Amino acid sequence: MESPEQIRERILAGFPGAEVTVAANPSPSDQRSLVVGAANGREIARFLRDDEVLKLDYCSNVTGVDWPEKEIIEAVRVELPDPSGGPPKIVEKKVKRVQPGCLEAVYHLYSMARGIGPVILRMRTANRGDRVTLPSLTPIWRSCEFQEREVFDLFGIVFEGHPDLRRILMWDELKDHPMRKDYVAPDDFEWEPTPHDAVLARAARHFQDPTPAEAPRSGAKEGAP
Amino acid sequence: MLGTGILKGLAVTAKNLAGSFHDPGRFVTTQYPEQRSVLPENYRNFPFLVAEDDKDPMGTLRCVACQICEKECPPQCIYIEKSRDKKPDAAGKMQLYPAVFDIDISVCMSCQICVEVCPFDAIKMDQEFEIATDNRFRPLLRDREQLARSNRYFQQVHPTEAAEVDARLAAARRAAEEKAAAKAPPPARQEVQTKPATERPDPPAGGIKTEA
Amino acid sequence: MIENLSSPLVSPAGARVRPVQDAFHGDLLEVSMGPHHPSTHGVFRMMVTLDGEAIVRLKPVFGYLHRNHEKLGENTTYLGSMPYTDRLDYLNSMTNNWAYALAVEKLIGQPVPERAEYVRVILAELTRLQNHTCLAGFLMQDCGCSGTPLMYAFRERERILDLFESLSGSRMMCNYQRFGGCRVDPGPEWLDAVRGLVEGYGAFLDEYEALLTGNEIVMARTQGVGRLKPDLAVSAGITGPMLRAAGVPYDIRKVDGYGIYPRFSFRVPLGDHGDTYDRYMIRVLEARESISILRQALKDIPAGPIIDPKSRLRGLRPKAGEAYGRIEGPKGEIGFYLISDGGPNPHRYRVRAPSFVNLTLLEDLCLGHTVADAVVILGSIDIVLGEVDR
Numbered sequence: 096m097e098s099p100e101q102i103r104e105r106i107l108a109g110f111p112g113a114e115v116t117v118a119a120n121p122s123p124s125d126q127r128s129l130v131v132g133a134a135n136g137r138e139i140a141r142f143l144r145d146d147e148v149l150k151l152d153y154c155s156n157v158t159g160v161d162w163p164e165k166e167i168i169e170a171v172r173v174e175l176p177d178p179s180g181g182p183p184k185i186v187e188k189k190v191k192r193v194q195p196g197c198l199e200a201v202y203h204l205y206s207m208a209r210g211i212g213p214v215i216l217r218m219r220t221a222n223r224g225d226r227v228t229l230p231s232l233t234p235i236w237r238s239c240e241f242q243e244r245e246v247f248d249l250f251g252i253v254f255e256g257h258p259d260l261r262r263i264l265m266w267d268e269l270k271d272h273p274m275r276k277d278y279v280a281p282d283d284f285e286w287e288p289t290p291h292d293a294v295l296a297r298a299a300r301h302f303q304d305p306t307p308a309e310a311p312r313s314g315a316k317e318g319a320p
Numbered sequence: 321m322l323g324t325g326i327l328k329g330l331a332v333t334a335k336n337l338a339g340s341f342h343d344p345g346r347f348v349t350t351q352y353p354e355q356r357s358v359l360p361e362n363y364r365n366f367p368f369l370v371a372e373d374d375k376d377p378m379g380t381l382r383c384v385a386c387q388i389c390e391k392e393c394p395p396q397c398i399y400i401e402k403s404r405d406k407k408p409d410a411a412g413k414m415q416l417y418p419a420v421f422d423i424d425i426s427v428c429m430s431c432q433i434c435v436e437v438c439p440f441d442a443i444k445m446d447q448e449f450e451i452a453t454d455n456r457f458r459p460l461l462r463d464r465e466q467l468a469r470s471n472r473y474f475q476q477v478h479p480t481e482a483a484e485v486d487a488r489l490a491a492a493r494r495a496a497e498e499k500a501a502a503k504a505p506p507p508a509r510q511e512v513q514t515k516p517a518t519e520r521p522d523p524p525a526g527g528i529k530t531e532a
Numbered sequence: 533m534i535e536n537l538s539s540p541l542v543s544p545a546g547a548r549v550r551p552v553q554d555a556f557h558g559d560l561l562e563v564s565m566g567p568h569h570p571s572t573h574g575v576f577r578m579m580v581t582l583d584g585e586a587i588v589r590l591k592p593v594f595g596y597l598h599r600n601h602e603k604l605g606e607n608t609t610y611l612g613s614m615p616y617t618d619r620l621d622y623l624n625s626m627t628n629n630w631a632y633a634l635a636v637e638k639l640i641g642q643p644v645p646e647r648a649e650y651v652r653v654i655l656a657e658l659t660r661l662q663n664h665t666c667l668a669g670f671l672m673q674d675c676g677c678s679g680t681p682l683m684y685a686f687r688e689r690e691r692i693l694d695l696f697e698s699l700s701g702s703r704m705m706c707n708y709q710r711f712g713g714c715r716v717d718p719g720p721e722w723l724d725a726v727r728g729l730v731e732g733y734g735a736f737l738d739e740y741e742a743l744l745t746g747n748e749i750v751m752a753r754t755q756g757v758g759r760l761k762p763d764l765a766v767s768a769g770i771t772g773p774m775l776r777a778a779g780v781p782y783d784i785r786k787v788d789g790y791g792i793y794p795r796f797s798f799r800v801p802l803g804d805h806g807d808t809y810d811r812y813m814i815r816v817l818e819a820r821e822s823i824s825i826l827r828q829a830l831k832d833i834p835a836g837p838i839i840d841p842k843s844r845l846r847g848l849r850p851k852a853g854e855a856y857g858r859i860e861g862p863k864g865e866i867g868f869y870l871i872s873d874g875g876p877n878p879h880r881y882r883v884r885a886p887s888f889v890n891l892t893l894l895e896d897l898c899l900g901h902t903v904a905d906a907v908v909i910l911g912s913i914d915i916v917l918g919e920v921d922r
Contacts, residue, residue, distance in 0.1 A: 120853045120854055121851055121852055121853045122640070122851050122853020122854065122855060123638070123639070123641025123851075126854065126856060152766050153767075153769060153782075154769055155769060155858070155865060155884060156856065156882070156884040160879075160880045161880075201869070203856055203884075207766050207782045210782075213856060215856070236767055237764070237767040237768040237892060237893075238767065238768050238889055240768075240892050241889065241891065241892050242888075245888075249602075263595060264594070264595035264598045264921060273600065274603060322748060323748060324746070325745075325746035325747040325750075326749065328747075329742065329746075329747050331742075332739055332742050332743040333743070348687050348690065360697055361698075362698055362699065362700065363697055363702075364702060392609070392611070392846065393612075394608050394612035394616065429615055429705070430705070431705070431707045432701060432707060433611065433614075433707075436715070437845055445701065
């Protein structure tokens with residue numbers, strides 16, 4: 096099977112100016128993926144499906160990934176000019192920068208006709224807030240239909256071109272996207288006797304005056320923070 | 321003829337029906353609770369803590385409150401509080417012990433990971449399954465007293481595993497004793513020189529045996 | 533609820549259903565089949581729009597068994613997620629465990645000793661046997677057999693579950709595979725017990741087929757019902773016996789050759805028509821092939837360690853990276869996609885569940901058929917809600 100780099104060359108030959116890079120994979124599995132820009136996503140997917148060498152007719156898995164924004168602290172060498180006229184001093188300064196977060200859709204493609212795979216396709220949204228649209232690949236592979244609905248439901252990526260984009264696992268009225276890293280679960284409480292401090296603190300907020308049968312036990316700390 | 325398939329099927333059903341009266345392979349109902357199935361030795365339900373001595377379970381728990389099982393438990397159903405003092409364990413070494421050891425068996429999923437990661441063979445899987453209660457909160461929280469069972473009970477329910485554990489622990493204890501004996505000079509030689517003969521107790525019949 | 537449908541109905545597959553005119557717009561009935569339903573294989577709901585008896589639209593609704601398995605995976609260590617994988621497809625815990633162990637072994641580059649590979653194959657084929665025979669039983673129950681073939685299948689399944697219990701400690705939630713091998717070494721008595729079961733299973737399958745395969749009622753209910761075309765199946769990502777019944781020769785045991793499957797010679801049965809009867813027949817034929825694989829594995833299993841001596845239980849921190857590992861489970865391709873960020877918990881833990889993807893075509897298969905056929909078609913797709921909803 097062709098390597099991702101070779102596939103990338105052929106994609107760029109067919110779609111000059113498209114944004115295609117190969118993402119590294121330092122783990123021993125060495126499954127490197129093609130990161131494709133959202134603008135050409137659908138055409139490149141169609142090319143991969145219809146290409147005679149690859150014939151990637153089977154989209155096995157569609158995954159959503161949440162990459163929250165990361166604060167990266169780098170050590171940068173800065174030249175400070177010497178006021179007394181001598182050679183400039185080289186000082187290491189710590190520079191903080193914020194790598195913006197994004198949401199990502201990962202497609203694992205196989206070929207049933209040729210028996211090869213996986214070719215991994217990734218598309219990233221512009222940010223995690225308001226620009227979360229990606230082209231839907233359901234018109235290319237029907238198997239993306241339910242899986243893209245699940246990614247929309249749990250991550251919030253809006254797939255444009257999807258025939259029926261609505262929530263699939265969560266109930267329709269939910270406003271949140273549960274698989275995001277910053278999701279806060281609602282505080283619906285049920286009394287548990289396991290006296291972990293966090294559970295007792297939540298119990299204290301819900302039960303003002305526990306009955307003797309359900310009072311915290313002697314082994315636990317009363318009124319824990 | 322149309323219908324031969326159905327007739328063949330009816331013959332199979334009749335064979336099973338008639339066979340269930342005399343063939344144990346076809347009559348597979350166990351009339352519980354009068355009849356009980358024999359559970360395999362490996363069967364696991366909820367954990368228990370192993371105590372060396374059944375007359376003093378709280379004093380002879382193998383658990384040293386290392387909290388590894390608490391960290392590895394996937395649904396986080398174990399809660400441990402270490403003691404403030406130390407007690408000698410079966411080999412004589414001073415160890416912490418758990419002041420509180422709770423398992424919430426309404427959360428426990430019997431995955432056995434706590435047993436696998438325990439370095440001290442202190443927690444093992446029990447086989448009791450007739451533990452239904454009518455209150456799903458307090459009775460399903462098992463504390464240290466309810467979880468402790470003796471090593472003799474462990475040998476009854478898991479004979480092969482208990483034999484292997486006992487052999488390993490005995491070998492470790494012997495190795496530790498030999499190491500301690502090799503380090504300290506034998507005190508008996510000095511005592512013989514300083515104390516008068518009349519104050520010494522009679523040596524046991526057959527002579528004094530010393531470790532090789 | 534009566535719907536007003538004035539435009540011609542076009543199903544997503546492009547097949548045209550007869551148009552509905554405004555004058556008749558009171559004639560369609562929407563029925564909610566499920567979630568409390570004895571034949572929906574779990575808490576599964578189908579919103580079926582009916583024109584008389586014929587189905588004109590079917591929308592599956594699920595999520596009633598969603599247990600945020602993937603979010604739990606992000607907050608649990610790699611070893612701690614293994615018992616949770618038992619509970620995905622809760623009838624086939626050994627294959628779920630293997631798929632997850634395979635994905636983690638790919639991620640960390642962990643080799644597996646030969647004896648463990650043989651034991652994994654034996655357990656996977658035993659799982660496939662009990663899944664396929666029980667599915668035939670469930671399918672017949674959906675046709676109205678009220679449990680007789682199902683109970684025969686369950687009788688044999690109990691013998692397989694007894695084997696799992698004596699090996700791993702639990703009948704269904706086995707938690708048996710580890711990264712680098714298996715947890716417990718099966719002794720010679722256990723292997724002899726498996727040999728005894730395998731020798732008797734062929735006779736049971738003969739009796740089972742005598743009851744069902746030639747049965748005229750079964751043929752009338754299932755032949756021609758829910759026909760699946762091969763190119764639609766490939767595009768919709770269908771895998772497993774449903775795909776092979778449609779005529780597409782794709783079996784991951786042959787394509788990927790994971791584990792030691794290339795050492796065994798077995799055939800992959802293919803269907804001609806893609807209807808429900810073919811899906812039933814493929815499962816029976818695959819069960820017979822599983823018996824053949826079991827015989828070969830039991831003959832050749834070597835002695836040796838059951839888990840790689842260098843593998844560690846605790847403190848697994850894979851290097852940052854990702855891996856996708858998949859196996860041919862009894863229901864289709866079950867795969868795990870793990871993204872590691874170097875910590876003890878994965879950054880992303882994704883389960884590719886075969887039942888979830890196979891449900892894509894439920895509407896296409898049921899259009900034009902009756903309500904009774906919808907139940908039979910759903911039964912032949914072989915879903916387990918544990919993995920549909922995770």
